[in-house]
Amino acid sequence: MLATASLLAHTADLDLVIRHVLAGLGHGLHAGRERGAGVEFSEYRAYVPGDEWRRVDWKLLARVDRYYVREAERDSHVAIWLLLDTSASMAEPSRAIEGLTKLWFARTVLGCLAAIAQRQGDAFGLILAGDGRVEFTPAARGPRQLHKVLAQLSRAEALGPLPDDQALRASLHFARSPSLIFAVSDFLDWPSPLSELLLRLRHLQHDVRLLTLSTQAEEAASFAGGSAYRDPEQVEGLHRFDAEARAAYRSARSAHFEAVTTQCRQHDMPLLNASIEQALGTVLRAWLQLAGRR
Amino acid sequence: MTSAFALWWWALPAVLLPIWWHREKRQRLRAEPLATARFLPKAPPQQKRVWAWVERLLLLLRCLLLIGVIAWLADVAFPWRGDTVIVSRDVDATWAEAQIKEAGFSEARRLSLPDEDALTWLVAHEREWKSDARLLLLASGDAVPMAARAPTLAHQLDLRVQPGVIPATSIERHVVIVSERGAEWRSVFKAFESAGQGRDRYVIDEVPNNKTELIVWDKDGAPDSRWQAPLWWRNVAPPQDLAAARALYARWQPQQPYAAPSMKLAAANASPALLPVGALQDWLAPLLALLFGLERLLAHVRRR
Numbered sequence: 001m002l003a004t005a006s007l008l009a010h011t012a013d014l015d016l017v018i019r020h021v022l023a024g025l026g027h028g029l030h031a032g033r034e035r036g037a038g039v040e041f042s043e044y045r046a047y048v049p050g051d052e053w054r055r056v057d058w059k060l061l062a063r064v065d066r067y068y069v070r071e072a073e074r075d076s077h078v079a080i081w082l083l084l085d086t087s088a089s090m091a092e093p094s095r096a097i098e099g100l101t102k103l104w105f106a107r108t109v110l111g112c113l114a115a116i117a118q119r120q121g122d123a124f125g126l127i128l129a130g131d132g133r134v135e136f137t138p139a140a141r142g143p144r145q146l147h148k149v150l151a152q153l154s155r156a157e158a159l160g161p162l163p164d165d166q167a168l169r170a171s172l173h174f175a176r177s178p179s180l181i182f183a184v185s186d187f188l189d190w191p192s193p194l195s196e197l198l199l200r201l202r203h204l205q206h207d208v209r210l211l212t213l214s215t216q217a218e219e220a221a222s223f224a225g226g227s228a229y230r231d232p233e234q235v236e237g238l239h240r241f242d243a244e245a246r247a248a249y250r251s252a253r254s255a256h257f258e259a260v261t262t263q264c265r266q267h268d269m270p271l272l273n274a275s276i277e278q279a280l281g282t283v284l285r286a287w288l289q290l291a292g293r294r
Numbered sequence: 295m296t297s298a299f300a301l302w303w304w305a306l307p308a309v310l311l312p313i314w315w316h317r318e319k320r321q322r323l324r325a326e327p328l329a330t331a332r333f334l335p336k337a338p339p340q341q342k343r344v345w346a347w348v349e350r351l352l353l354l355l356r357c358l359l360l361i362g363v364i365a366w367l368a369d370v371a372f373p374w375r376g377d378t379v380i381v382s383r384d385v386d387a388t389w390a391e392a393q394i395k396e397a398g399f400s401e402a403r404r405l406s407l408p409d410e411d412a413l414t415w416l417v418a419h420e421r422e423w424k425s426d427a428r429l430l431l432l433a434s435g436d437a438v439p440m441a442a443r444a445p446t447l448a449h450q451l452d453l454r455v456q457p458g459v460i461p462a463t464s465i466e467r468h469v470v471i472v473s474e475r476g477a478e479w480r481s482v483f484k485a486f487e488s489a490g491q492g493r494d495r496y497v498i499d500e501v502p503n504n505k506t507e508l509i510v511w512d513k514d515g516a517p518d519s520r521w522q523a524p525l526w527w528r529n530v531a532p533p534q535d536l537a538a539a540r541a542l543y544a545r546w547q548p549q550q551p552y553a554a555p556s557m558k559l560a561a562a563n564a565s566p567a568l569l570p571v572g573a574l575q576d577w578l579a580p581l582l583a584l585l586f587g588l589e590r591l592l593a594h595v596r597r598r
Contacts, residue, residue, distance in 0.1 A: 092329035102329070186329055218330050228337055229328040238325050239334035252333040 008108070008280065009100040014154050017280075018111045024281040044068040050143025078178055079123045079139040082110040082149070084156060085185030085194060086130025088232035091158035092186070094276050095217040102213045103158045105276040106184040109211065111153050112284055113182055118146040125174060126152050129194060131160035134171045139179075161233045165193040172197070182287075184211045189233075190260045202267050210264060210271040211287055212257070219275060221246045221253075302368035312356040317343040352592045359585045366578050375423045377402035377430075382412065384434035385456055393454050399430045407431075412438050413445045413554075423449055430454070440554040451559040468497050468505040470523070473512035478532040486543055508546070 011017050047056060047067030060068045084106055094100040110126070117124040118141070125139030126149045137152055139145075181201055185194065187210070202208045217223060229239045241249070257273070264271040270290045274283040319341050328334075347353055379399045381390055383406065394400060407415070412431060423429070429451045431438070438453065445451075471479045483496040502509060502521050509523040512530060525546070533539040 088327075089329035091327070188329060188332065214330075223328065228325040228340070229331040229334060230325040231331040232327040232329060234332075236339075238337040238339060239328070239331040240337035241334055245335050248335055249330070249333045253330060256333070 006097050006099070009097060009104055012154075014108065014111050014150050017108050018115045018150075021108070021112050021281050021284065022115055042071045045071050048143055050146070078180055079125065080113070080117045081125050081127060081139065081174065081179050081181045082113055083127045083129065083181060083183035083185075083198075084110055084153070085162065085183075085187075086128050086156045086158050087162045087189075088130075088158055088160055089186055089188055090130070090213075091232065092215060092218075094215050095222075096215075096277050100276055101158070102186055102215070102276055103156065105213055105280065106211075107153045107156060108280055109184055109284055109287070110182065111150055112280075114146055114149045114153075118143060124149065127171060127174070128152065128156050129163050129168065130156070130158065132163050132167070134163050134167050136171050136174070139174065162189060162192055162194050165196060168193050168197045172200070179206050181206055181208045182211070183208065184213065186214065187212045187260055188256070190256070190263075195260075195263075198269065199263075199267055202269055208269045209287065209290070210269055211283075212260070212271060212273045214273065214275050216275050216277045218253070221249050300368055302364055305364050305367070306361070308364070309357050309360050312353055312360065313347075316347045316349060316353040316356075318346040318348045320344050349592075349596060352589065352596065355585060355589045355592060359582065359589055362578060362582045362585060366582060369578070373422060373424045373427075375403070375427060377428050378405050378423070379403070379430045379432065380405045380407050380412065380416075382407045382431075382433040382438075385432050386434075389456050390432050393432055394430065397430050397452055397454075399428075402428075402430065407433070413441060416447065416451070417445060420448060425449075428452070432456070438554040444557075444559060446562040447559055448561055450561045453554065453557050453559065455554065455556045465493060466495050466497050466505075467507050468499055468503065470499050470502045470506055470509045470521075471512075472517065473510060473532075475512060475532055479510055479512070482532050482539060482542075485539060489540075489543060 008017050008020065044057065044060065045068065047069050051069050055069045057068050057070050060066075086103065090101070090103040090106065092102050114124055114126070121141060123139040123141045124145065126135075126137040128135040135152070137149060181198070183194075183198055187195070189195070198208050198210070223229070223241050225242050227241070229241060231237065231239070239245075261271060261273075272283070272287045272290050274286070320343075377399060379390075379394055379402050381404060394402075412433060416429070416431070425448070427449055429447075429449050431451060431453045433453070434456050438455065469483060473479055480498060483498065487494060487496055499506065502523055506523045508525045508527065509517070509521060510527045510530070511517055512527075512532070530542075533542055
């Protein structure tokens with residue numbers, strides 16, 4: 001699996017990686033999957049590359065010699081929101097697999113979710129929170145939206161700090177209808193404007209699901225000693241790592257994530273801790289199942 | 295006495311300060327980014343200065359500014375002396391008091407003349423006097439040599455020379471006379487002695503020694519080859535009249551400087567700013583202002 005993870009990490013084509021991961025996932029995982037493209041006919045729409053062939057109306061093709069796709073009225077109004085933390089700390093690389101970063105892992109997981117949402121015919125949108133601002137892609141359906149979201153995800157870079165409270169609050173307007181929010185971050189900042197936003201969304205009765213990413217080196221505290229480290233989101237201040245720092249690091253880190261887990265449990269937000277060296281498919285499956293168990 | 299302001303040049307090493315401060319700071323350790331660094335204990339910042347300089351233009355401006363300020367300080371002299379009596383060393387105290395009272399300088403400060411030419415010293419230090427100050431210079435007979443031209447001073451100078459002061463000790467001058475007419479030569483030198491107003495006393499020796507200044511060889515035959523003197527008079531007859539004696543005396547005696555007589559010098563229109571010292575003032579002050587402005591500008595730009 002390691003070789004595959006390494007290979008995947010070096011694949012620039014996000015679409016290809018998503019196909020690979022979803023092929024391993026099998027079908028029928030998502031609990032809220034709708035049947036087909038709807039039963040009640042709503043309207044015809046011109047065919048766009050990426051539409052499933054089975055949704056093309058062949059009789060209409062024979063009559064007007066153009067491809068049309070049948071759009072159905074949907075019962076469900078649940079929108080899926082993909083929230084990605086693109087602050088500088090997400091650039092943390094795996095110290096075991098070269099080329100693999102938290103951002104790459106997070107982006108691929110969210111890409112897979114977008115693909116699943118598109119297959120189900122759900123509307124989905126994307127929120128990138130990093131470099132002090134929020135990039136917002138409104139929710140929509142269809143293959144074009146998938147391309148848009150995947151392009152946004154591929155373009156995302158881990159830079160700067162998290163956006164502040166005001167910037168995040170300004171982007172809250174998306175959550176009017178009941179939505180399903182998938183947020184991926186390292187959650188090293190907690191409480192933070194991002195955690196406040198997630199809690200607020202949860203209070204608005206949205207379904208908020210969190211994925212916390214870490215690396216094996218972070219979990220095992222196996223950094224190279226003797227070197228000085230700095231926090232990528234803070235300009236000043238150096239940190240040292242040695243034998244006595246290891247114990248302090250372990251206790252501080254576990255205390256932090258215990259607090260995060262406790263708060264998530266209190267607010268009924270499913271939280272999955274994963275390391276980026278794990279197989280992507282496994283993590284994705286575990287995350288979806290975790291939410292499904294509720 | 296040189297101007298105390300010139301001591302400011304010793305402040306030049308202050309230029310080393312900005313050179314030291316502008317040394318570049320570098321992080322001693324190259325820090326690796328680590329997302330979970332916040333869980334690690336803080337390390338003290340490890341920076342060191344290296345022998346490379348940052349903001350070199352600003353550094354150059356600051357050095358120039360410092361050098362300029364030091365030059366300005368070394369050059370500037372604020373006039374602070376008022377009416378002054380300058381007294382030469384040999385002057386008789388009672389005569390000096392009488393002169394001071396007569397000239398109306400009783401309230402003035404006394405200044406003893408430094409051990410050099412009084413008028414030259416005055417010209418060099420004139421900018422130390424306020425523009426309305428008057429000067430009284432009391433000197434003994436030959437303390438103030440006569441200059442070719444009257445000195446141009448921006449202040450009114452009253453020079454009073456004490457007349458008839460003869461040095462207490464006379465100078466011995468050794469002469470060797472080898473002549474058939476020894477008595478005549480002796481009387482000639484006696485006359486020279488009185489002509490010199492007792493300043494010189496002639497000692498007639500038989501044989502030259504190392505003090506001998508003159509050998510008069512008024513005799514046939516060659517002198518001993520070991521005899522040495524700076525001056526020889528050979529085949530010269532003793533002068534017979536006053537004019538010849540005076541000509542001989544004038545030829546031999548070294549040129550004595552003429553002492554200046556008592557005189558009053560009115561204040562010339564020369565302003566002390568035109569004097570050689572302080573010449574930097576005119577253009578140094580605007581240059582310093584310009585440098586200071588540029589330095590502030592650059593320092594401000596750097597902070598932004």
